[in-house]
Amino acid sequence: MKDSSAAETGIFRKRVQQVVSNLLAVVGGVVSVVTLVVMLTSAGSRNWVKDHPYWVFGGFVAAIVAILVLLNFMQDINAKYSELRLLQRSDDLRPTDQNKRAIGAFLARIPPGGVFVTWLKKGFSPSSIPLEKLDALNEVTEYLSSDPARFDDPLAATGYLELIAAAGAFSEKLQRWTSLEAGNAQRIIPIEWEQGAKYDRAVAEIQDAKDGLIDAYDAFLRTCHERGIEPA
Numbered sequence: 001m002k003d004s005s006a007a008e009t010g011i012f013r014k015r016v017q018q019v020v021s022n023l024l025a026v027v028g029g030v031v032s033v034v035t036l037v038v039m040l041t042s043a044g045s046r047n048w049v050k051d052h053p054y055w056v057f058g059g060f061v062a063a064i065v066a067i068l069v070l071l072n073f074m075q076d077i078n079a080k081y082s083e084l085r086l087l088q089r090s091d092d093l094r095p096t097d098q099n100k101r102a103i104g105a106f107l108a109r110i111p112p113g114g115v116f117v118t119w120l121k122k123g124f125s126p127s128s129i130p131l132e133k134l135d136a137l138n139e140v141t142e143y144l145s146s147d148p149a150r151f152d153d154p155l156a157a158t159g160y161l162e163l164i165a166a167a168g169a170f171s172e173k174l175q176r177w178t179s180l181e182a183g184n185a186q187r188i189i190p191i192e193w194e195q196g197a198k199y200d201r202a203v204a205e206i207q208d209a210k211d212g213l214i215d216a217y218d219a220f221l222r223t224c225h226e227r228g229i230e231p232a
Contacts, residue, residue: 096152097232103151103224104231109143112221116140120214126206129174131185137174141167153227159220166209166216173209177202 110117116136144164151157178187189206193199224230 098150098152099156099224099227099229100232103156103229107231110140110217117217120210124210126203126210127189128181129178129187131180131187134174134187137167137171141171151229153224153229155223156220156227156229159216159223163213163216163220166213170206170209170213173206177206 116133119133119136141164144160144167151160174187178189180186181188189199189202193202
């Protein structure tokens with residue numbers, strides 16, 4: 001891939017040089033035409049034109065044809081340059097084997113339709129957290145933090161780090177605002193806080209952290225899809 005990129009870079013430089021050269025040629029042609037017009041407007045030149053009208057007409061036609069040919073050539077160069085840019089962009093978006101392995105491992109562990117993600121999106125209540133869900137959250141957080149699926153793609157890698165941070169923030173809010181309920185396998189916001197500002201704050205912060213985790217998860221998968229990163 002590096003050899004291909006180097007070759008395309010060389011082609012790009014040649015195309016740029018050709019475009020610059022042709023621009024200079026067009027400018028030179030325009031200057032020549034202007035100079036010719038100035039000369040033809042002088043008294044001596046007008047007499048010469050009267051004596052040689054066909055030569056003057058032929059010169060004008062030749063100049064116009066030359067300019068049209070140069071413009072057409074420049075359009076062709078521009079079209080080829082656009083194709084080259086598309087090729088370079090497709091190379092930038094082409095996922096590596098490492099990215100494919102990484103997203104495959106990630107989706108196998110935390111799939112969009114899995115029990116944990118479905119609970120977050122549809123069954124979550126900030127006032128009571130089943131211990132089995134909390135254990136699942138801890139496993140997810142530990143899995144993400146261990147970074148077993150490193151991404152080569154810079155945007156995917158950034159989204160992955162943001163997902164790790166969001167999972168850690170959500171876990172921290174649950175630990176801060178909930179406590180283990182005696183006799184039940186769940187963590188709850190303390191009952192004595194109910195109908196008070198502290199309870200409302202706990203609910204709001206837990207809910208915001210949960211929403212942040214969902215947003216980070218969805219954004220990460222969306223980035224991977226846009227970058228063409230799919231499981232192998």
